[in-house]
Amino acid sequence: MxxxxxxxxxxxxxxxxxxxxxxxxxxxxxxxxxxxxxxxxxxxxxxxxxxxxxxxxxxxxxxxxxxxxxxxxxxxxxxxxxxxxxxxxxxxxxxxxxxxxxxxxxxxxxxxxxxxxxxxxxxxxxxxxxxxxxxxxxxxxxxxxxxxxxxxxxxxxxxxxxxxxxxxxxxxxxxxxxxxxxxxxxxxxxxxxxxxxxxxxxxxxxxxxxxxxxxxxxxxxxxxxxxxxxxxxxxxxxxxxxxxxxxxxxxxxxxxxxxxxxxxxxxxxxxxxxxxLVRGRTMGEYLARRAAGQAPPTREILRPVDTPALRELGGALLSALADLERDGRRHDDLTPSNIIVQDEQPGRIRLRFVDLGVNHLHARSITGQGQGEGVFAAPEVRRDGVGHPLADLYSLGALLVAIAGIPHNPDGTVPDQFYVASVGLARLLEDLTDADPRRRLLVTPVDPGAPRFEQIGRVFGDEVAILEQDGRERPRNAWQQLRDLSPGAGTVARQRRMLQVRTGQVRDATGAAHLRQARRLQRWALLFAVLVWSATALVVTWWSRDLGLSWQAKWFEMADEVFGRSGAGLVFLDDVRAADYPIPDPWGNLPVRLVTLTFALVSARLYLNVFAELSTVWALPAGRGARLRAVTAEVGLRSLAVLPVVYVVLPTLVQRDWWPLGTLVGHVTFAVVVQACLWFAWDTNARARAAGLSSVPRGEIATLGRLAAWQPTVAVYLLPIIGIGTLLSLGLVQDELVYASFVSLINLGIFYPKSAGTDAPYIRAGMNRAALAAERLEHLRRTRE
Known part of the structure; x- marks a missing residue:
């Protein structure tokens, strides 16, 4: 001084x-x-x-x-x-x-x-x-x-x-x-x-x-x-x-x-x-004004991703960064206060950059911890206090999170809302915000010899286009909220729209792999939808026969004609019915009808709302143990598209007294699949932490905790199911309708609204985070070979 x-x-x-x-x-x-x-x-x-x-x-x-x-x-x-x-x-x-x-x-x-x-x-x-x-x-x-x-x-x-x-x-x-x-x-x-x-x-x-x-x-x-x-x-x-x-x-x-x-x-x-003097608002002011007046979400994980802002402001940001890169420059302090937003005309936004160069106060913050606008500074800038060639990538990812209207995670990981709304966008954000600059753009197909931000802009535009077809993150009116409560929740139609967009976006081998994955998941969802709705229709039809209603679907008649069967009723299907399984018998068949119908509805909602867009094999691990876990979880997930239909159809068509066994086997199957998914996710997250991947939180992952909580819930219900079901099978208990009502209430009162409903976004977020971690680990392994 x-x-x-x-x-x-x-x-x-x-x-x-x-x-x-x-x-x-x-x-x-x-x-x-x-x-x-x-x-x-x-x-x-x-x-x-x-x-x-x-x-x-x-x-x-x-x-x-x-x-x-x-x-x-x-x-x-x-x-x-x-x-x-x-x-x-x-x-x-x-x-x-x-x-x-x-x-x-x-x-x-x-x-x-x-x-x-x-x-x-x-x-x-x-x-x-x-x-x-x-x-x-x-x-x-x-x-x-x-x-x-x-x-x-x-x-x-x-x-x-x-x-x-x-x-x-x-x-x-x-x-x-x-x-x-x-x-x-x-x-x-x-x-x-x-x-x-x-x-x-x-x-x-x-x-x-x-x-x-x-x-x-x-x-x-x-x-x-x-x-x-x-x-x-x-x-x-x-x-x-x-x-x-x-x-x-x-x-x-x-x-x-x-x-x-x-x-x-x-x-x-x-x-x-x-x-x-460049007229306009800072990006911080622009985003604050955009967020003003918006009602807070009922649950934080359901906070909608601002897709229009990503399209307009995110696209403008990538375009400006591409221009800066072509000029041979970088920013090194890309924060909302250093970006001026100019509304040149309706539908067109231009961004201007001020204060290029490192803000040396970032290095005075706690190492590795971003605070205030420090969350936008790359960890290496906060650590070293000097500029780095890949620092703007990190800042870009953090800015895209803010543009989407999602609060940043204190540990710098990608917020859960992105894993719910768009796996592809979550993958890109992970690839931009890895704490280790050497691992940025590890998965995203970017040619290092060509302008970087221009290529990222194309990938980003593709993922926003996919997100626009999803629609789940948009504000919901009363009709849409009611539709969201349906078993299918529009999953098959949504996947079809997204697949059409993805088909037109394929430019490289990585994009082709993602297209194949999306096509595979869409086919499984379509297969399940056909099977489960056919099974549900079968239960409703058999119930109508018990009630003496005479309507009959044309495909039943066609089946009888094809197989040369004739007579009263649904002859072709009645051939497989056990001799002691009478139809009509409204009260005697009521237990099997209640249980199979509610089981079908819960299975439909579970698969389509939770599991249809999950996959554990985005990139198969090389290690034998890790590969076994990934394949086992994937087989389990896809089995949920077929086995529940079997548990519904067999008691309905063959033997009504099988429904307690079907209930037991169905719950056990579900418990095994959940355990396989947890087995995969826990192992993947542990390996990711050991490898130093910053995309996986260091502490407990709350979203996976929701999935883990299903295990004791299923176990609690398995005890009465096993006990009472065994007694019913042995003829030691006669109150079959009471037990069936109990099982049906569990299906509709707990599994349908909670496990397949309110828990769904948490499960998707936790499993998608683990699946993307497995993909990053595999790409990291390949770069080391």
Missing amino acids: TRGRQGDGTRGSLEHLTGVVRELTGRDGAPGRRRAGLDGWRVQDWHAALLDVPLDERAYADRFQVTREREIELLWDWWTERADAAVPGGPGGTSGASGVEPRTAGYLGYYLLTLVAMHSSDRMRFHGDAPWDVVVAGRPAADVSGALVGDPDVRRALAALHDPGRADGTGAGSGSGPADAASAGTLSEWAALDLTSLEFYRPGTTSIILTGRLAQPSRGRTAAFVLKCVIHPYLTIPTIVAGTRGYLAEHGRPDADEPSPAVPVWASHDSWILMD
């Missing part, structure tokens, strides 16, 4: 400055008693004192025995009282009851502006507050900052402290003289500014951002500008000073032929950057 001249211990001292502030605000027991020397401070004295302001709130409180927030409140009260009591006086300013000269008041106002800016920075970085949500002294921090910058004395102090041509021998932030601190171009750019037009624009993480106008129109230059002034205490960090000083040379690109998404830079000096 630069102190005042030798022999004058009061000059340039932060202690002296805060002592005066204590007196002005009445905290020193002698309000109004003016402390000598402050009015005589030169620019370099104020500069030295401001450099000495502690960087964090705790250090400020420890040093001055008052919190920074309380200091702001007291100083703002003094400032407003001064303004209210102001009378004309002094050269170009005002003086009031405080007895502080206008020039000194301007510097004190700048000191208050510095404290407000640092408080806003901390709230945004460490607490995730939006700039417009930060409050100081009972008012929005932006309003306080705006009022301060609007004061002419504060503007003069700001201009003096940041003047690159200052003749006091200090130079803004560098301690060097003007001859070697600023080029002639920098001096001329500063001289062309109308500093009396400065207005507060928005806070930055290390700066206050101002707008203003040129003193004289300039050919080829916009009349309005943005001036980003680094907060003085951060000028003690050499990397920030060097990055600010060299910003024009690093990111200016004045000779670029093609329009760039990066906002044009005019000049840069140790403590400021001068650039075009």
